[in-house]
Amino acid sequence: MITSTRQQLAGLFRTFLEYESVVDQSTSLAAYECDGLSAYRQTPLMVVLPKTIEEVQKIVIICADRNIPIVSRGAGTSLSGGALPHAEGIVLSLSKMNRILNIDDNAQSITVEPGIRNLAVSEAVKHLGLYYAPDPSSQIACSIGGNVAENAGGVHCLKYGLTLHNVLSVTIVTASGELLVLDQQSLQSQGYDLLALVIGSEGMLGIVVEVILKLLPIPQCARVILAVFDDVEKAGNSVASIISGGIIPAGIEMMDNPAIRAAESFVNAGYPIDSAAILICELDGTEAEVESQISKVDRILKDSGAIDTRLAKDDAERHLFWSGRKAAFPAVGRLSPDYYCIDGTIPRKALGAVLTEINRLSEEYELRIANVFHAGDGNLHPLILYDANDEGAFAKTEALGSRILQLCIHHGGTITGEHGVGVEKLGEMCVQFSDIERHQFHAIRSAFDPTNIMNPGKAIPTLARCAEFNAMHVHNGELPHPELDRF
């Protein structure tokens, strides 16, 4: 059945796509089996790689006629299984649509196809003194289309915003093959803000085929302070003091002791391996502004109990301070055969309590955890170390991850700050949202895609799925955390 559908479909697609733009051989399909969350794998019916918007529209119309699911795929770096294929569906890869269509120096904007890599955008406009601000750690690989679908953030998003804040226009192909332009270049949206709704919608409301991004002038000057703490909570509180002191750093990142040790042995950034936590705080702007802020921040850090602060003396040292943080994931990866990255957000004030509880859970589950933290915006990335070869290790790791996410909800936070729900956090969506709220999400998706062909099964759990999840997590007839205020 699958084989005949596959052959027939491939034939249809090849009437307008080049032969090699339709991938239907199982050996080649293996490359698309998973995204960055490799524990989940599925071979798709086939993969298509269109080069133009018209081709995307034709593909969608063919699939819509036959009710064939479509999973859009950018670079496949999603950490939540958002780009996981559907067994009876196609993967629509945007990787061949990766051109820059227009650079408008005057308007400080760039029009791109969705498959372009995030970093390639900044590289293309560097000679104009401009850059694209959202900088996910995966920026050398991830695509702008994927960034839009996940509303990706980066270390600089505290000051410069998430993808949402830096996108002026998105063109989508809907589930019926229609092309819609959601444009806010004029800064005034009239009618519903569909642009905001589509950003972060995990490929379920349409296929992003063109994007206009806002570019910013490269700051004149950037300086970094590294602060050392003997206590994690003090480090967390210092972040609150800096921000409530009226300073919005360009980036402010925190690492706990296990993360510091891992990073230091990997890149030798000069991190103090005995400290409980370090903060890396970057300030940028005009020379005059940065000068005045540096001294304030240094004072606040010391007043908050930093045992040492170091100001990077030049750009080389600034990059060195950052290098450990940027390499944190691979560094932790060296400590253990596998690691699992969690992505919860909490109000900053809950940091101490949450970290204490994470450490307790780490002991309970007998799994090591290293924490890196986008401290400015409360986005926590605990990295759970495990060995996939051990029987049941991944299941145990996932269970621990789920406990951490529910802990985030409990403290007034959320189960995902930037990686998306995908397939990974469907269960926790049942905790964060009520039946009625989830029903509303389904209704929104139906408003765009009544036959449910765009990335079905992701991001919003079905009632049945939640019944199952809750049955597994109900203790003594009570829902986990019934006291939660789910705002």
Added chain:
Amino acid sequence: MAIQIQEVSIPQVNLEEDLQSQIEAVSANGTPVKITGGNTKSFYGHVVNALEINVSGHSGIIDYDPAELVITLRAGCKLKDVELLLAEKGQMLGFEPPCFGEEATIGGIVASGLTGPRRAFSGAIRDFILGVKLLNGRGEIVNFGGRVIKNVAGFDVSRLMVGALGTLGILLEVSIRVIPKFEAETTLSFEHADAQTHIDWINQKRRFPYPISASVWYQGRTKIRLSGSQQGLYSACEDLGGDNKIDNDDTWSKLKEQTHPFFGPVKSLARVSVPSVEVNFLPAEPQLIEWGGAQRWIETPQENLGQLRQQVESHRGTVCAYQGYDGHAEIFHRPTDGILALHRNLKSSFDPAGIFNPGRMYAGL
């Protein structure tokens, strides 16, 4: 940290159950309702003739910890009180919303989506809203988004509420990111004989990281406001020059509240929104230009609205028949059919019986 409300006293009154039972009653028989807050922005959108449900009594701070830079409040809170409360803690709303009257409420601000002079430089309400508690058309209370800055769980319903003019539900509570107040502010003025010179100039200046927080061009003069640290402002002023430096210029509050003489009551004013750099659309009619060129107020008689809309559309913009037109003028720019169809689908997903503010935004919605 506990909520400390000192001089500003914001009434704590929870009318949630009351509002819910009112909606349950009307949704059962499909009675249309008109949602109001402080009634200061009723001009913005078509007249709704329906049973009035007033939310302004539903008031109070749910959570405000200045160190988190987030405030959660009931929708009936008065904007002026909230601004005072934030100011006490050295903070403010980043989008400079217009009050248009003492009674303006937070719910009304979010629903109308109107932003002030700071828009082009630090963002609109959609850039700051984090979460909403909503009463939908079935009388159900639902929460979306949250109280944290980064949150991608579920579709972004909170931002969808901004500018929806109450057509999707009654806002009960909103969480908003706030920003620290600037250390200093000043205004510089420049002579720019025509609109094009202004637009070219301001967009060229935006290529540099000057702390510009507002701009306006009117009658041959450009004014810009700078906001930031003392030192930052000092060096920016040195660099930018200008023929006049004015501290505490009230131009900005007059533009925000539209008490500036240009907004005289008898005028028919169209709000033209185009990409800021657009210089191929510069009509001869009297105009005032804000937002680095993106917001242009143009005196336009009613009979010319249709033509203006066609022209502006070809420049990737929209026209709002903002002030001084009669009930026959369509206020908001009609989107394409495909987008309008999505509006209808979304509307019925929140409000299946179509009871909330029918026709306020577009006829039939």
